[in-house]
Amino acid sequence: xxxIRCYIKDVRSETRGPQIFLSRxxxxxxxxxxxxxxxxxxxxxxxxxxxxxxxxxRAKIAVISYESSIDPVGACVGMRGSRVQAxxxxxxxxxxxxxxxxxxxxTFLVNxxxxxxxxxxxxxxxAERIEVVVPEEQLSLAIGRRGQNVRLASxxxxxxxxxxxxxxxxxxxxxxxxxxTKLFMDTLDLDEFFAQLLVSExxxxxxxxxxxxxxxxxxxxxxxxDTANELQARARxxxxxxxxxxxxxxRQLGAEDSLFAFEGLTPQMIEVLAADxxxxxxxxxxxxxxxxxxxxxxxxxxxxxxxGLLESFDVSMEEAQxxxxxxxxxxxxxxxxxxxxxxQEEADAEEEVEA
Numbered sequence: 001x002x003x004i005r006c007y008i009k010d011v012r013s014e015t016r017g018p019q020i021f022l023s024r025x026x027x028x029x030x031x032x033x034x035x036x037x038x039x040x041x042x043x044x045x046x047x048x049x050x051x052x053x054x055x056x057x058r059a060k061i062a063v064i065s066y067e068s069s070i071d072p073v074g075a076c077v078g079m080r081g082s083r084v085q086a087x088x089x090x091x092x093x094x095x096x097x098x099x100x101x102x103x104x105x106x107t108f109l110v111n112x113x114x115x116x117x118x119x120x121x122x123x124x125x126x127a128e129r130i131e132v133v134v135p136e137e138q139l140s141l142a143i144g145r146r147g148q149n150v151r152l153a154s155x156x157x158x159x160x161x162x163x164x165x166x167x168x169x170x171x172x173x174x175x176x177x178x179x180x181t182k183l184f185m186d187t188l189d190l191d192e193f194f195a196q197l198l199v200s201e202x203x204x205x206x207x208x209x210x211x212x213x214x215x216x217x218x219x220x221x222x223x224x225x226d227t228a229n230e231l232q233a234r235a236r237x238x239x240x241x242x243x244x245x246x247x248x249x250x251r252q253l254g255a256e257d258s259l260f261a262f263e264g265l266t267p268q269m270i271e272v273l274a275a276d277x278x279x280x281x282x283x284x285x286x287x288x289x290x291x292x293x294x295x296x297x298x299x300x301x302x303x304x305x306x307x308g309l310l311e312s313f314d315v316s317m318e319e320a321q322x323x324x325x326x327x328x329x330x331x332x333x334x335x336x337x338x339x340x341x342x343x344q345e346e347a348d349a350e351e352e353v354e355a
Contacts, residue, residue, distance in 0.1 A: 005090060007032060024091075027051035030059060033090055037083045038076050040065070046072045049101040052155035056094055060112060060152045062101040073098045097152075105159065106130065112153040116142035119166055129160040133169045160296060160305070180204055187238045188231060197221070210235035243267040254279045262330075264323050269310055276309055285327035293320035 006022040007029035013019075023029060031048045040046040046065050053059040065072035076098045077084045084096055102108040106121040109130055120133040134142045142163050143150050154161045164172070177199055184195035187206055201220050203209055209217075210232055217228035246267035247260070253274035258281035259265060265273075265284075278284050289295075293315050294308030310320065328334040 005029075005033070025053065025055035027053050027059075030061065030087065030091070030096075033087045034061065034076060034083075037078070037086050040070060040072075040075045045070060046075055050156050050158075052152040053094075054148055054152060056092065058095045058097070058148055058152065059091075060097045060099055060156045062099045062108070062112070062156055064101040073100055099156065105157065109153065109157050109159065109161070112156045113142055113149065116149065118142070120169075123159075129162065130157075131169075132161055132163045133166055134163060136165045136167065139163065139165050184209075188234045206235045206239055210239055246271045250274045256280045258282075259284060262323075262327065264319075264326070266313070269313055269315075272309055272312075278309070281327055282331060285324060285331055285333065287324055289317055289320040289324055292324070293317045 004024075006024050007026045008020060009023040009026055009028075010021040011018060012021070028051070030053060031051050034048060035041045038046065041048060041063075045067050046063055048061060048063055050062040051059065052061075061076075063072040063076055065075070075083075078086075084098065088094060088096060097114060099108075099111045099114065102111060106123050109121060109132065110118045113132065116134060116138045118132055118134055118138075122131040122133075123129075132142065141149070144152075150161050150163055177196075180199045180203075181192065181195045183206070184190050184198050184203075185192060188195070188209070190198075197220060198209065203212075212232075214225070214228050214232070217223050217231060218225065223231075243266065247270070250259075250267060250271040250273075253271070255270050255274040256279055259270050259273065259279070260267070262281055262284070273279070273284065278287065287309075290306055290308065292308050292310045294311035295306045295317065297304045297306055308315070308320070315323075325334065325339075329336050329339075
């Protein structure tokens with residue numbers, strides 16, 4: 001005879017009759033409870049942008065106010081915590097962190113990791129990944145018990161979060177510096193000082209040295225035009241040699257001319273594709289964008305990393321989509337005019353929604 005509140009998760013028509021699936025652990029249930037307790041949410045002045053829950057233990061909810069005079073967090077907490085406490089009581093003591101939502105991903109993440117203090121964040125938008133640097137004494141607080149705090153923050157923001165201490169970040173940066181220094185010493189036949197100079201100026205790869213505007217090399221102390229030209233010549237020679245070896249290996253693996261003729265794929269990329277069984281332009285056109293660029297899959301609430309074939313070449317999801325679509329157009333699988341018309345229809349629909 002007890003009365004309970006719950007969320008209607010699904011309704012299915014089955015042979016034995018309609019089946020209604022109820023849930024008290026769904027994030028939507030918490031959102032609806034706040035809508036009942038906070039009039040500003042019900043009226044649309046405050047919006048719940050995201051909810052992440054570890055049911056029965058802890059939750060984070062991100063809110064935004066569309067009126068500058070109203071504090072979204074304060075409104076959800078209520079006078080002396082009355083509003084949030086009503087939700088906590090309904091959820092039998094589940095602790096709730098109310099987070100101000102922000103369209104800037106790093107700022108939003110700093111908010112989401114509360115109560116931990118963050119020193120620095122580095123966002124990789126293409127990989128939907130973010131590195132968070134915290135003081136040593138804040139590490140356990142940022143991660144939380146059994147990783148709860150960082151897991152909830154990851155679900156709330158939709159980003160994969162890598163947390164490290166300031167000392168760990170310093171060690172990593174030093175290791176990267178030494179690795180790049182060695183790369184330039186070995187491939188460009190430079191002494192350690194000159195190689196370190198290139199790294200200090202922001203050069204991270206042979207391609208950057210080979211194809212950058214020469215003026216960017218001339219600003220380096222001690223580099224004149226002759227030296228800059230020699231650096232670029234050495235870098236291009238080494239890249240050409242790498243390409244020749246990669247093409248030989250790719251052809252040995254069975255890669256066909258159609259892949260080498262496709263604009264945007266380097267011999268090194270084709271070698272990796274061929275090693276994975278992608279040896280023709282037709283097989284490339286059947287690839288999904290995430291198979292090339294990598295991505296994330298949510299399985300039972302946990303985000304699982306999908307490694308992309310071309311991820312090591314810094315191919316973004318957008319670049320992967322464009323390459324696959326170009327291949328399909330070249331093969332005649334997709335009509336470019338129809339594609340353009342569909343794109344225009346989507347743009348018009350978005351404009352109508354915004355209006």
